[in-house]
Amino acid sequence: MDISAEGKISRRSVLANGAMIAAGLAVAPLAARAQSKASQADTTRAITGRDSLKAHAAHHGLLAGTAVNARALATQPEYARVLAEQYDIVVAENAMKWGPLRPTPDTFFFTDADALMAFAAEHKMKVRGHNLCWHSQLPTWFNSTATKENAQHLLVNHITTVAGRYRGKIEAWDVVNEAVQVSDGRPDGLRNGPWMKLLGPEYIDIAFRTARQADPHALLTYNDYGVENDSDDAGKKRAAVLALMRGMKARKTPLDALGIQSHIHAGGSFGSGIRDFMASARDLGLKIFLTEMDVNSSNLTDNDIAHVDQAVAATYRDYLTTTLAEPAVAAMLTWGFTDRYTWLGGGRRGQQPSHPQRPLPFDANYQPTDAFFAIRDAFDHRQTRQA
Numbered sequence: 407m408d409i410s411a412e413g414k415i416s417r418r419s420v421l422a423n424g425a426m427i428a429a430g431l432a433v434a435p436l437a438a439r440a441q442s443k444a445s446q447a448d449t450t451r452a453i454t455g456r457d458s459l460k461a462h463a464a465h466h467g468l469l470a471g472t473a474v475n476a477r478a479l480a481t482q483p484e485y486a487r488v489l490a491e492q493y494d495i496v497v498a499e500n501a502m503k504w505g506p507l508r509p510t511p512d513t514f515f516f517t518d519a520d521a522l523m524a525f526a527a528e529h530k531m532k533v534r535g536h537n538l539c540w541h542s543q544l545p546t547w548f549n550s551t552a553t554k555e556n557a558q559h560l561l562v563n564h565i566t567t568v569a570g571r572y573r574g575k576i577e578a579w580d581v582v583n584e585a586v587q588v589s590d591g592r593p594d595g596l597r598n599g600p601w602m603k604l605l606g607p608e609y610i611d612i613a614f615r616t617a618r619q620a621d622p623h624a625l626l627t628y629n630d631y632g633v634e635n636d637s638d639d640a641g642k643k644r645a646a647v648l649a650l651m652r653g654m655k656a657r658k659t660p661l662d663a664l665g666i667q668s669h670i671h672a673g674g675s676f677g678s679g680i681r682d683f684m685a686s687a688r689d690l691g692l693k694i695f696l697t698e699m700d701v702n703s704s705n706l707t708d709n710d711i712a713h714v715d716q717a718v719a720a721t722y723r724d725y726l727t728t729t730l731a732e733p734a735v736a737a738m739l740t741w742g743f744t745d746r747y748t749w750l751g752g753g754r755r756g757q758q759p760s761h762p763q764r765p766l767p768f769d770a771n772y773q774p775t776d777a778f779f780a781i782r783d784a785f786d787h788r789q790t791r792q793a
């Protein structure tokens with residue numbers, strides 16, 4: 407399933423916004439109907455305290471985490487309750503990106519990001535920072551304001567301000583997000599995005615060096631998607647990401663960790679490609695985070711909700727069995743935890759939605775889905791291969 411990043415983001419952000427507005431009205435009744443089906447996950451099983459995701463993860467040397475929707479956290483007590491109950495690491499779904507943080511070239515809007523930091527501190531959770539440099543979700547003023555002359559100053563000033571504000575409080579920063587795009591045709595596989603056009607490939611080292619100075623405690627992470635499955639495209643992308651990371655290490659650029667987004671599709675296959683990729687990252691001395699996992703079911707033609715849930719859960723199980731066997735993996739985060747707030751839309755590209763997506767461990771009514779139990783089992787069965 408190769409979807410260009412640009413297409414993916416624009417389509418999904420529209421759908422995500424639509425889903426947010428519709429959340430209370432449309433999503434809940436659909437999910438309620440689905441809930442009445444007999445083959446839904448057994449919601450009578452205990453899932454809190456020692457039965458929570460974070461408790462099971464901790465037994466196997468893992469942090470369990472999720473992306474957080476700022477508006478839901480601020481307005482929905484149930485959202486905050488489940489979040490605190492299940493997870494010990496959080497990441498802002500949007501609030502720490504350039505767009506939301508930078509209303510104008512001279513100002514910063516920290517309210518939502520600060521609220522997440524405060525919630526995390528209150529509940530003794532760790533925080534991942536996402537992200538300091540990306541081609542997407544830049545502020546509207548960026549295109550008309552950034553030039554070859556001022557781009558380095560803009561980047562350094564942003565990273566110094568943002569990473570400096572949360573210095574000592576962030577477990578890991580996604581310093582650069584999605585810098586590889588093989589189809590852009592550069593020999594090094596790097597994306598020909600705005601930062602590349604303004605600063606050349608050096609922007610990556612500049613970002614990491616600036617982040618190290620601003621927050622020496624955070625694990626500095628390179629984060630990307632499309633490296634997970636057994637396809638040729640994923641293989642090419644893995645090779646380009648490894649080449650980038652090896653080059654950084656050779657140049658003594660401060661790089662501590664690899665983030666594998668893990669936006670995967672139901673029924674995908676995950677074998678030696680991702681396994682060898684993770685082992686190579688470990689050989690470079692890197693930690694690994696599974697940073698944004700969800701399972702997209704838009705490729706399924708069977709729209710029976712119970713079957714969708716089973717297929718999604720089976721894919722979680724498969725993928726996590728493979729990836730959690732890698733000893734360098736330190737955390738697993740999903741991209742949201744309730745289907746009420748998922749960035750994934752309903753249908754295949756250009757088609758009518760076939761079924762509402764249920765890609766996360768809790769449904770739109772905060773009931774655990776089959777995916778919840780598949781994730782927890784995968785934690786329980788973690789047996790890392792020897793490094």
Ligand code: XIL
Pocket residue numbers: 415418419420422499500583631667698749
């Ligand atoms: C997504 C958010 O979930 C949406 O709300 C937003 O409209 C677009 O971005 N890879 C990433 C994340 O690194 O930042 C993206 O988040 C999903 C893909």
